Amino acid sequence: MAFIATGPFDFFCSWLFVSICYRLFGGSKLRKLNQTLQAFTKLVLVLLGATFLLSLIVRLLPGSPADFYTNALDEEGRLAQIKDLGLDRNVISGYLHWLFDFVRGDFGPFFMSGGGTRPTSLIISQAVPRSLLIMLYVQVVSLLISIPLGLITAYRADKATDRVISTALFTGSAIPGFALALALGYYLGVRLQMFPTIGYVPMSEGLGEHFKHLVLPVISLSVPLCASYSRILRTEIISTLRQDFVTMAVSKGISNSRVLVKHVLRPSSTALITTASLNMGGLIGGTVIIDQIFALGGMGQQITFAVFARQYIALQSYIALIAVAFILFTVLADALIGVVDPRTKNRNV
Amino acid sequence: MSELLKVNNLDVRFDTARGVLHAVKGVSFDLKPGESLGIVGESGSGKTVLSRATMGLLTMSTAKKSGSVKLNDVELTDLSRSDLRSKWGTEMAIVFQDPMTALNPVRRIGDQIAEGPRIRLGMSKKDAKQRAIELLKMVQIAEPEKVLKKFPLQLSGGMRQRVMIAIAIACNPEILFADEPTTALDVTVQAQILGLISSLRKQLNMSLVLVTHDLGVVAGHTDKIAVMYAGEIVEMAPTKELFSNVRMPYTEALLNSIPRITNQSGIRLPVIEGRLPDPTLPQNGCGFSARCKYATEKCHTERPQLVDGGNGHMYRCFFPLGVNK
Amino acid sequence: MFKKLSLFSKLSVLWVGLMFFFAIAGRLLPIADPTEFFEVQGAGLFSPGHILGTDMNGYDLFANIVVGSRYSLLIAIFSVGFGSLIGGILGIAAGYLRGKTDYVLSVLFNIFLSIPNLILSLVLIAVLATSSDPNEPASETRRIIVIIISLTIVIIPILGRITRGATLAWTSSEFVVAAKSMGMKDMMIIRRHIVPNVLPSIYAVAFLAVGIVIVVEGSLSLLGIGVGNGTSWGSMLARAQGDLEYAPIALFVPLTFLGLTVIACNQVGDALRQRLDSRESKL
Numbered sequence: 001m002a003f004i005a006t007g008p009f010d011f012f013c014s015w016l017f018v019s020i021c022y023r024l025f026g027g028s029k030l031r032k033l034n035q036t037l038q039a040f041t042k043l044v045l046v047l048l049g050a051t052f053l054l055s056l057i058v059r060l061l062p063g064s065p066a067d068f069y070t071n072a073l074d075e076e077g078r079l080a081q082i083k084d085l086g087l088d089r090n091v092i093s094g095y096l097h098w099l100f101d102f103v104r105g106d107f108g109p110f111f112m113s114g115g116g117t118r119p120t121s122l123i124i125s126q127a128v129p130r131s132l133l134i135m136l137y138v139q140v141v142s143l144l145i146s147i148p149l150g151l152i153t154a155y156r157a158d159k160a161t162d163r164v165i166s167t168a169l170f171t172g173s174a175i176p177g178f179a180l181a182l183a184l185g186y187y188l189g190v191r192l193q194m195f196p197t198i199g200y201v202p203m204s205e206g207l208g209e210h211f212k213h214l215v216l217p218v219i220s221l222s223v224p225l226c227a228s229y230s231r232i233l234r235t236e237i238i239s240t241l242r243q244d245f246v247t248m249a250v251s252k253g254i255s256n257s258r259v260l261v262k263h264v265l266r267p268s269s270t271a272l273i274t275t276a277s278l279n280m281g282g283l284i285g286g287t288v289i290i291d292q293i294f295a296l297g298g299m300g301q302q303i304t305f306a307v308f309a310r311q312y313i314a315l316q317s318y319i320a321l322i323a324v325a326f327i328l329f330t331v332l333a334d335a336l337i338g339v340v341d342p343r344t345k346n347r348n349v
Numbered sequence: 350m351s352e353l354l355k356v357n358n359l360d361v362r363f364d365t366a367r368g369v370l371h372a373v374k375g376v377s378f379d380l381k382p383g384e385s386l387g388i389v390g391e392s393g394s395g396k397t398v399l400s401r402a403t404m405g406l407l408t409m410s411t412a413k414k415s416g417s418v419k420l421n422d423v424e425l426t427d428l429s430r431s432d433l434r435s436k437w438g439t440e441m442a443i444v445f446q447d448p449m450t451a452l453n454p455v456r457r458i459g460d461q462i463a464e465g466p467r468i469r470l471g472m473s474k475k476d477a478k479q480r481a482i483e484l485l486k487m488v489q490i491a492e493p494e495k496v497l498k499k500f501p502l503q504l505s506g507g508m509r510q511r512v513m514i515a516i517a518i519a520c521n522p523e524i525l526f527a528d529e530p531t532t533a534l535d536v537t538v539q540a541q542i543l544g545l546i547s548s549l550r551k552q553l554n555m556s557l558v559l560v561t562h563d564l565g566v567v568a569g570h571t572d573k574i575a576v577m578y579a580g581e582i583v584e585m586a587p588t589k590e591l592f593s594n595v596r597m598p599y600t601e602a603l604l605n606s607i608p609r610i611t612n613q614s615g616i617r618l619p620v621i622e623g624r625l626p627d628p629t630l631p632q633n634g635c636g637f638s639a640r641c642k643y644a645t646e647k648c649h650t651e652r653p654q655l656v657d658g659g660n661g662h663m664y665r666c667f668f669p670l671g672v673n674k
Numbered sequence: 675m676f677k678k679l680s681l682f683s684k685l686s687v688l689w690v691g692l693m694f695f696f697a698i699a700g701r702l703l704p705i706a707d708p709t710e711f712f713e714v715q716g717a718g719l720f721s722p723g724h725i726l727g728t729d730m731n732g733y734d735l736f737a738n739i740v741v742g743s744r745y746s747l748l749i750a751i752f753s754v755g756f757g758s759l760i761g762g763i764l765g766i767a768a769g770y771l772r773g774k775t776d777y778v779l780s781v782l783f784n785i786f787l788s789i790p791n792l793i794l795s796l797v798l799i800a801v802l803a804t805s806s807d808p809n810e811p812a813s814e815t816r817r818i819i820v821i822i823i824s825l826t827i828v829i830i831p832i833l834g835r836i837t838r839g840a841t842l843a844w845t846s847s848e849f850v851v852a853a854k855s856m857g858m859k860d861m862m863i864i865r866r867h868i869v870p871n872v873l874p875s876i877y878a879v880a881f882l883a884v885g886i887v888i889v890v891e892g893s894l895s896l897l898g899i900g901v902g903n904g905t906s907w908g909s910m911l912a913r914a915q916g917d918l919e920y921a922p923i924a925l926f927v928p929l930t931f932l933g934l935t936v937i938a939c940n941q942v943g944d945a946l947r948q949r950l951d952s953r954e955s956k957l
Contacts, residue, residue: 042781049785057801167682170944174937176889178896179929182915186922244451251406252465252516253437262464266455282790289792289893303793304897307800315797323788342500343454 043327048099051320055095058312098316107321108313120314123302124321128284130200131298135283137218139276142225149226150233150272151260157238166234173227178289181220185293189216200296217294221287225279232275236268243267270337277333281326352419353556354380354403354524359416361395361402368629372398374580375416382523385550385557387567387588389603390577393625396560397446399577400526403558404441405433420524438469442522444546446529448509452501458512459497465519484515487552488545507538511545518549524556531566543570564600565607568592573661576600579626579636582655586662596658596669599637635666643668683945686938693935697747700740707737729914729924738910739931745818745906746932750887752822757829758880764830765837766868770845770860779834786831791886792893798824799899818901821894825887832886836879840872874946881943885936892932907932 089097101108107124109117149169153162189197195216201209240246241264249263250256284299291300299318306315361373372395380386390396401407403418405425418425420440425433445451453461462484463477472480478497485493488511501509510530517525527546531539547570550557559571567574568588575585576597584597595601602621623640626632635641638648647667655665658672679687696703726735768779786794802820844850845868853863888907894900895908896915907928914924 042784045781046784046788049781050788053785054789054797057797170941171937174885174940175933176892176936178889178893179933182911182918182925182929186918186925190919244445244447245453247401247406248443248445248451248513248516249453249464251404251437251443252469253434253439253520254464254468255431255434258468263453263456267453281788288790288796289896292897304796307793307796319789319793322790322793326788341455342502 043331047320047323047327050323051099051102051316052095054319055098055312055316056091058310058315059091059094098313102317102320107317110311110314120311120317123314124317127297127299127302128321130202130296131284131287131300133203134214134217134221134287134296134298135280137214138221138225138283139279141218141222142229143272143276145222146226146229146233146272147265149230150237151265153230154234154237154241155256155260157234166231169227169230171227172223173231175224177220177224177287178293180223181216181290181293184216184220198295200294200298213294217287217290217296220290221283229272229275232271233268236271237264240264240268266340267343270341273333273337273340277329278326280329281322284322284325351381351422352379353382353384353421355417355419356403357417357419359399359402359418360414361398361407362413364411364413365629370628372580372628373402376577376580376582378575378582378585380524380556380558382556383550383554384573385547385559385571387571387574388558388560388577389562389564389567389574391562391603391621391625393628394577395580395628396562396577397528400443400528400558400560404437404443404526406437406443438465438520438522440522441524441526442517442520443526443528444510444513444517444530447533448506448513449501449533451513452509454501456500457497458499458501458504462497462512462516462519465516469520480519481515484519485512487518487549488512488515490515506534507542510534510538510542514542514546514549518553518555521553522555524558525550526558526560528560529562530559532562539566546570563607564603576603579632580628581636581665582663583637583665584663585655586660586664590660590662594660594662594671596662596664596671597666598641598643598668598670601670602640643670679945683941686941686945689934689938690942693743693747693931693938696740696743700744703740705734705737705740707734726927727921727923729917729921731913735910735924735927739907739928742905742907742910742928743931745901746888746891746908746935749818749822749825749891749901749906750884753825753887754829754880754883756822756826757883758833758876760826761830761833762837762872762876765834765839766841766864766872768834769838769841770864770868772842772845776838780838783831783835783838786827787835791828791832792890795821795824795828795890795894796897796899798827799894803899814901814905821891821901825890828890829883829887832883833876833879837872837876840875841868844868844871878943878947881939881946885939885943888932888936888939 098108105121107120110120110123111117149165153165153169156162185197188194196213197216199213201213203210237260246259246263249259254262287298288300288304290296291298292304295301299322303315303318305311306318356379357377358375359373359377360375361371363370363372374395376399378386388396388399398407402412402414405418405428407414414426416426420436423436425436428436452458459478459481462481463472463474466472466480467474467477481497482493485496490496490508490511496504496508496512501512504512510533514530525546530546531542534542543566546557546559549555557571559567561567564574571588573585573587574591575582576591576599577583578599584591584595584600586594586596591600592604595604599621602619605619606621608618621640626636626639632652634647634649634651635644635653638644641648645668651667653665653667655663657663658669726739728734764779764783768776799820802823803817850863850867853867858866891900891906892908892911895906895912898912900906900908900912910928911925911932914921914928918925
């Protein structure tokens with residue numbers, strides 16, 4: 001698994017390990033173990049289902065990949081290549097072969113036009129770190145902006161400050177990311193020449209350039225997220241503010257800002273954590289348009305390319321990775337929620 | 350001895366969708382240092398609003414407050430929010446009804462107790478922790494070091510209420526408001542908690558305002574009692590005087606509805622028929638007249654005033670019991 | 675009912691109404707021929723004869739917006755309509771029957787939801803809209819039908835999961851338990867008690883889904899697999915993207931209409947949801 005050597009993913013893997021251990025051994029009761037196993041089975045089912053569904057759909061693509069990538073060869077070479085690539089297998093056997101390879105970290109071949117292949121993992125090792133980094137930036141920026149906004153709007157609920165910010169946020173949450181990307185790209189990129197509008201520069205080639213190239217994509221992705229995060233947080237905080245323990249905290253004579261940060265924020269943050277984790281998968285692979293507009297070469301762009309080029313084995317691996325990431329982040333979020341809010345641990349699910 | 354707390358003509362109204370809700374109607378009482386007052390009334394009588402309004406804890410924008418609350422001769426209603434805040438915890442503290450909802454579910458017990466001493470008394474982290482352990486010992490919790498690290502959910506109801514009392518007395522307040530402190534607890538635990546509050550009051554020389562719907566609860570633990578009905582004090586007297594000479598028919602009805610050990614089994618407890626008047630409607634006459642078995646025409650049309658019947662006994666009734674006119 | 679709405683909601687309702695009017699009666703309006711090349715290329719707003727200007731090809735933008743609303747809204751309404759219907763039925767089945775049905779359906783919903791919706795529709799469209807001869811593009815009608823089908827498949831699990839949640843809550847409510855204990859038939863309970871209570875949340879989410887679908891359609895067009903050739907707002911975007919430096923207006927006009935429509939749909943959905951919320955809390 002070539003790509004595992006990259007920094008962020010390494011970090012996430014160890015995080016996953018810790019969280020799974022936490023889930024499994026944190027509660028000593030057998031019932032807990034049973035619950036975890038059941039939840040895990042469900043996740044694995046979802047994962048298998050999603051990939052099988054895709055392999056099924058992709059099989060339906062008219063014109064088999066065999067025709068597509070071997071037409072330059074003579075008949076004998078063609079047949080040999082087809083057999084070599086395993087393109088003569090039926091859906092089930094093809095899927096099982098793919099699955100077996102995937103689990104071992106072999107993401108299958110990526111067909112070159114005119115015959116020949118190269119490993120998909122090469123492409124993935126380039127695209128995944130980019131997508132993960134972008135996702136990380138977007139989440140950090142969105143959370144950093146939305147937490148104070150959520151606090152302010154909830155604290156001043158239905159006053160002028162709240163109305164103005166909330167209306168702006170509502171509008172922000174409805175603006176499609178690509179609209180923002182196109183508009184910002186035009187004004188800040190083309191007109192004012194403030195930021196480059198195309199390409200990705202890795203951190204190793206200069207931190208300044210790296211961030212400069214990511215400003216526009218990160219803004220375009222963050223604005224809708226910020227808006228929805230703050231709205232979620234606002235609703236949660238408003239309902240927390242009605243709780244007795246807030247009045248109790250106020251009656252201790254501590255300042256309002258301390259009450260908000262120390263007593264209100266944490267019990268109000270579970271919905272935000274859940275939403276943020278649900279967005280992770282989407283942010284890794286679902287940023288197709290933003291990836292395309294700014295030519296970032298992340299997973300989104302690779303997926304689009306794979307669809308158009310009928311790279312169905314690669315596509316299957318991409319989607320499987322994203323689904324794994326999606327599930328991984330859901331588990332992580334669950335573990336995090338357990339730490340943030342001890343109420344959830346004792347709840348009977 | 351001069352008064353510690355003087356509440357004069359305190360009036361609270363809420364703007365609601367159904368109209369103006371008059372929750373507290375011109376209530377006055379006062380409290381000496383170390384003295385304890387029980388406020389008794391059925392649910393909806395305005396006793397909780399009264400205690401919160403006295404502390405200045407009513408934060409809802411729909412609440413309209415008038416009247417005067419003087420603590421150590423400082424007018425609280427004139428204070429800015431931050432000046433008022435400096436009184437909370439150190440001069441006035443409150444214990445809530447349901448410790449389950451009034452303790453922050455996501456913070457450890459130790460942090461919640463130590464927060465007051467740390468922020469308000471400026472203690473160091475270590476001292477505050479020491480103080481928390483000391484407080485937990487004061488409220489008679491065994492193994493305080495272990496409890497410090499727990500979350501409210503991991504404690505029993507009685508333990509939680511003890512923790513809440515510990516939080517309330519953490520900064521040595523002069524007055525403790527206890528808002529139905531035992532209602533959410535098991536009967537066996539109720540007596541322990543009341544005993545604890547009483548002994549702490551004597552030990553720390555605090556004043557106590559004990560709000561409850563149960564006359565039996567206040568009987569042994571307060572120096573005087575105010576009975577509230579529909580937002581007004583209808584009878585107020587030193588505890589002994591009240592129980593020996595009930596003047597107000599409402600108080601009598603409340604007393605009759607307490608089960609007694611001498612009651613014959615199988616007998617139905619008398620209940621107070623009817624319900625509280627709608628607090629959004631203006632009232633003519635005595636608020637209790639519709640439910641009072643002694644009510645006359647006068648009771649329905651004229652409002653009785655609070656009169657002093659001697660011995661510090663005040664009542665709001667035209668035809669007080671045991672007084673011949 | 676309209677009078678009680680906030681100003682923002684009123685404007686939103688009006689805007690959605692106007693767009694529907696465009697979609698239905700657009701071609702009857704006195705507008706320019708959307709496919710005619712005019713002399714002025716890249717004209718600005720309020721130019722004579724072209725109220726919203728023209729793009730680099732000389733197409734009248736207003737005419738294209740009006741005509742484009744037809745496909746944009748058609749696709750949104752059909753896919754959300756079918757999606758809500760199927761998703762709603764499946765969701766009610768899962769939430770009411772519970773047990774194995776619920777397990778299987780929930781896993782199925784999650785399978786579809788774990789694939790980002792744009793990618794799912796991308797793959798579906800790529801599969802369905804490609805003719806066996808790669809050199810011959812699929813016909814326009816077929817593409818529209820394919821887009822509707824793909825987006826329907828995207829909408830089903832979203833609506834399904836929400837309906838399931840709502841149904842679960844109502845199924846455990848006392849009046850349903852009471853109806854069951856009196857021997858009322860399941861179909862009857864569903865029709866009398868579940869559907870009327872679940873329907874409002876479906877409406878609210880459906881409005882949000884219209885917004886989602888309009889955005890996805892725009893995204894697909896930008897990727898080059900939309901309806902094609904300037905017949906929807908998304909494809910107007912795609913066409914204008916290349917001329918961004920010369921005629922930015924050709925991009926911003928459809929962008930504005932698309933954005934406003936999404937905002938309006940969200941607001942209407944939000945207003946609906948809030949009405950429901952307040953109804954529940956006051957009871």
